[in-house]
Amino acid sequence: MKNYAVPFVLVFLACGAGFLALDYAVMSLQGLSLFFSG
Amino acid sequence: MGGRNAHRQASWGKGLGVAAALIFLVTWGLGVIDPAGWGASAAFAQETTDALPAGVVAPQQPSEADYPTIAGVNSRVVVWLVAQLHLWFAAFVLAVPIFVFIIEAIGMATRDERYDRMAYEFIKVSITAYSLTAIMGGLLTFCLVLFYPHLFQYLAGIFKETMFYYALLFFAESACLYIYYYGWHWLQGGFRKWLHLTVGLLLNAVGTVLMFFANAWLTFMMSPAGVDAGGVFTGDLWGAVHNFLWNPINLHRVIANIAYGGSIVGAYAAYKFLSARGSEEKAHYDWMGYTANLIAISALLPLPFAGYYLAAEIYAYSQQMGITLMGGIFAWLFIIQAVLIGTLFLSANYYLWCGMGRSDGGVRYHRWVKYLAIVIIGAFLVWFTPHTLVLTNEELKALGGPYHKYLGPLGIMPAKNTAVNIMILFTTLSFILYRRANKVATVSWAKAGNAAQVALFAAGIANILFLGIYHGYFTNTVYKVASSIPQVATTLIIIVASTVLDRFIYRGANEVGPIHWGRVPDRAQYALFLLAVAFTWLMGLMGYIRSGIRQHWHVVGIMRDNSADAYTPTLGYAANVVSIGTVLFMAMVIFVFWLSQVSGTKTHPAGYWKERRA
Numbered sequence: 097m098k099n100y101a102v103p104f105v106l107v108f109l110a111c112g113a114g115f116l117a118l119d120y121a122v123m124s125l126q127g128l129s130l131f132f133s134g
Numbered sequence: 135m136g137g138r139n140a141h142r143q144a145s146w147g148k149g150l151g152v153a154a155a156l157i158f159l160v161t162w163g164l165g166v167i168d169p170a171g172w173g174a175s176a177a178f179a180q181e182t183t184d185a186l187p188a189g190v191v192a193p194q195q196p197s198e199a200d201y202p203t204i205a206g207v208n209s210r211v212v213v214w215l216v217a218q219l220h221l222w223f224a225a226f227v228l229a230v231p232i233f234v235f236i237i238e239a240i241g242m243a244t245r246d247e248r249y250d251r252m253a254y255e256f257i258k259v260s261i262t263a264y265s266l267t268a269i270m271g272g273l274l275t276f277c278l279v280l281f282y283p284h285l286f287q288y289l290a291g292i293f294k295e296t297m298f299y300y301a302l303l304f305f306a307e308s309a310c311l312y313i314y315y316y317g318w319h320w321l322q323g324g325f326r327k328w329l330h331l332t333v334g335l336l337l338n339a340v341g342t343v344l345m346f347f348a349n350a351w352l353t354f355m356m357s358p359a360g361v362d363a364g365g366v367f368t369g370d371l372w373g374a375v376h377n378f379l380w381n382p383i384n385l386h387r388v389i390a391n392i393a394y395g396g397s398i399v400g401a402y403a404a405y406k407f408l409s410a411r412g413s414e415e416k417a418h419y420d421w422m423g424y425t426a427n428l429i430a431i432s433a434l435l436p437l438p439f440a441g442y443y444l445a446a447e448i449y450a451y452s453q454q455m456g457i458t459l460m461g462g463i464f465a466w467l468f469i470i471q472a473v474l475i476g477t478l479f480l481s482a483n484y485y486l487w488c489g490m491g492r493s494d495g496g497v498r499y500h501r502w503v504k505y506l507a508i509v510i511i512g513a514f515l516v517w518f519t520p521h522t523l524v525l526t527n528e529e530l531k532a533l534g535g536p537y538h539k540y541l542g543p544l545g546i547m548p549a550k551n552t553a554v555n556i557m558i559l560f561t562t563l564s565f566i567l568y569r570r571a572n573k574v575a576t577v578s579w580a581k582a583g584n585a586a587q588v589a590l591f592a593a594g595i596a597n598i599l600f601l602g603i604y605h606g607y608f609t610n611t612v613y614k615v616a617s618s619i620p621q622v623a624t625t626l627i628i629i630v631a632s633t634v635l636d637r638f639i640y641r642g643a644n645e646v647g648p649i650h651w652g653r654v655p656d657r658a659q660y661a662l663f664l665l666a667v668a669f670t671w672l673m674g675l676m677g678y679i680r681s682g683i684r685q686h687w688h689v690v691g692i693m694r695d696n697s698a699d700a701y702t703p704t705l706g707y708a709a710n711v712v713s714i715g716t717v718l719f720m721a722m723v724i725f726v727f728w729l730s731q732v733s734g735t736k737t738h739p740a741g742y743w744k745e746r747r748a
Binding site for chain 2: 099100101102103104105106107108111112114115116118119122123126128132
C-alpha cells in the first residue's frame with residue numbers, strides 16, 4: 097500500500113499546485129484573477 | 135497490364151479534363167472570354183459591370199429574377215450537395231497522403247516492409263477518390279457559374295490570381311500523386327526511397343496550399359476583408375485571403391481531415407477484414423484498421439479545441455453570427471452534433487476495448503473497462519444535454535419554464551467543456567490501457583510510477599472540475615469563457631505527461647506474448663464503420679451550419695442573397711439534405727472500395743482466348 101500511497105499523495109499535491117499555478121497564469125494573461133472578485 | 139494502363143489513362147484523362155474545365159471557367163470568371171451571349175445572367179453581369187469604372191471589382195445585387203432556373207432544379211440544394219460531396223472527397227484525399235507519408239517514413243526508419251505495404255494500400259484507396267474529388271470540384275464550379283453567376287463573378291474578380299494558381303497547382307498535385315502512387319515500387323531503396331518520400335512531401339505541401347486557397351474564398355464570404363464597406367475591392371489580395379476566419383478554418387480543417395481520412399481508411403480495412411478468407415489476410419487488415427483508428431483518435435482528441443477556437447473567433451468577428459451559431463436556430467443542430475461526437479468517442483473507445491483481446495495480457499485490464507465506459511457515457515450525456523427543451527404549452531406550464539431544474543444547468547458551455555475534457559482524458563486512458571495490455575513493466579519503480587500516473591489524472595480532473603464548476607456557475611460570462619483555456623491546457627498537459635511517463639515505466643518491458651492480429655470480434659469492425667459514417671454525417675451537418683450562419687447573405691454584410699432560397703430552411707429539411715448527401719457519399723465510397731477489390735481480381739476464362747503455339 098505504501099508503494100502506492102506515498103507517491104500518489106506527493107504527485108497529487110505537486111500536480112495540483114502546478115495546475116493551480118497554470119490557472120492563475122492563464123487567467124492573469126487574460127486580465128482576470130483566479131478567484132472571482134466581482 | 136492492359137487494364138492497369140487503361141485505368142491509368144482514364145484517371146489522367148479525368149484529372150486533366152476537370153483541370154482544363156476549371157481553368158476555362160476561371161478564365162471566364164476573369165472576363166478573358168467574353169461572356170456576352172451566354173444568356174440572361176451573363177448579359178446582366180455585363181450590364182452591371184458597364185456601370186462601373188474599368189477594373190473596379192464590386193458586388194452586383196441581383197434581383198430574384200436574375201438567378202437562373204435550369205430544368206426546374208433547386209439551385210441551393212444542388213450546390214449544397216455537390217459542394218459537400220466535393221468537400222468530403224477532398225478532405226479524404228488531402229488527409230490520406232499526410233499519414234501515408236508518416237507511415238512510409240516510419241517504414242524507412244525501422245526498415246520494416248509491412249509499413250511500406252500498408253502505406254501503399256492506403257494511397258491506393260485514395261487514387262479513385264482523387265478522380266471523384268476532381269469531378270465533384272469541376273461540377274461544383276459549373277454549378278456556381280450556372281446558378282450563382284453574380285457571386286462567382288464577384289469572387290473571381292477578387293480572387294482571380296489565387297483561382298488561376300489553384301488551377302495550376304491542381305496539375306502539380308496530380309503529377310505528384312501519380313508519381314507517388316505509380317512510382318511506389320520503382321522508387322525503392324537508398325536514394326530512390328528518399329526521392330519517393332520527397333515526392334510525398336511535395337504532394338502534401340501542394341495539397342495543403344490548395345486547401346488554404348479554397349478556404350480563403352469561403353471564409354471571405356463569412357468575414358470579408360480587403361474590400362470597402364460597399365464591397366469594392368481595394369486591391370489588397372492578401373488582406374482578402376488573410377481574412378478574420380481564414381486561419382481558424384485552416385487549422386480546424388487540417389486536423390479534421392486527418393481524423394476523417396483515418397476513419398474512412400479504417401472503414402476500408404474493416405470491409406477488407408470482414409471479406410477476408412485467410413487468417414493472414416485478416417491479420418493484415420486488422421493491423422491496418424488498428425492503425426487507421428489510431429490516426430483517427432490522435433486527430434480527434436485535439437479537434438474539439440480547434441472547433442472551439444473557430445467558434446470563439448466567429449463570436450469575436452460578429453456577435454450576431456456567433457449567437458445565430460449556438461444560441462439561435464442552429465443551436466439544436468449542435469445537440470445533434472454533440473450526439474455524433476459522442477458516437478465518435480464511444481465507437482473509438484469500443485474498438486480499443488475490443489482490441490485488447492489481441493493480447494493474452496489484455497484480460498488484466500478488462501475490469502477497468504466498465505468504469506471507463508461509465509465515465510465516458512456520463513460525460514457524453516452531459517455533452518449533449520440541451521439548455522432548453524422543445525416543449526408543448528402543457529409541458530412548459532408543468533415545468534414552470536423552459537429550463538429543467540436539474541438538467542438546465544448542464545446545458546451551458548462550462549458543463550460541456552468540462553464533459554468533453556473528461557471524455558478526451560478517459561479516451562487517452564483507454565489507449566494507455568490498450569498499450570499496456572501486452573506488456574509487463576520491469577523497472578523497479580513501476581508501482582510508484584503507476585501511482586504517479588493516477589495522481590496526475592486525478593489532480594488534472596480535479597482542476598478541470600474546479601474550473602468548470604466554480605467559474606462556470608459562480609462567476610460571470612467573462613470568467614466562464616476565460617477558464618476554458620486552462621481547462622484545455624490541463625488536458626493537453628495530462629496527455630503529454632502521461633504518455634511520456636508511460637514510456638519510461640514500460641521501457642525495456644517484457645511482452646506477455648505475441649500480439650494475435652486478427653483475433654478481434656467482427657463487431658469491432660462495425661465500430662470502425664460507425665466511426666466513418668458518424669464523421670461523414672458530422673462534417674455535413676457542421677458544414678451546413680458554418681455556411682448557414684451567413685443567412686441571407688452571399689458575402690456577409692456586402693452581397694445579399696436575393697434568390698428565392700434566401701431563407702434558413704427548417705432543421706428537419708436541412709438534416710434530410712445532409713443525410714441524403716451522407717448516403718450518396720457512402721455509396722460512392724463503397725464503390726471506391728469495390729473498385730480496389732476488383733482491381734486485384736483476375737478471371738481466367740477457359741477456352742475464351744485462342745491458344746498460341748510456340
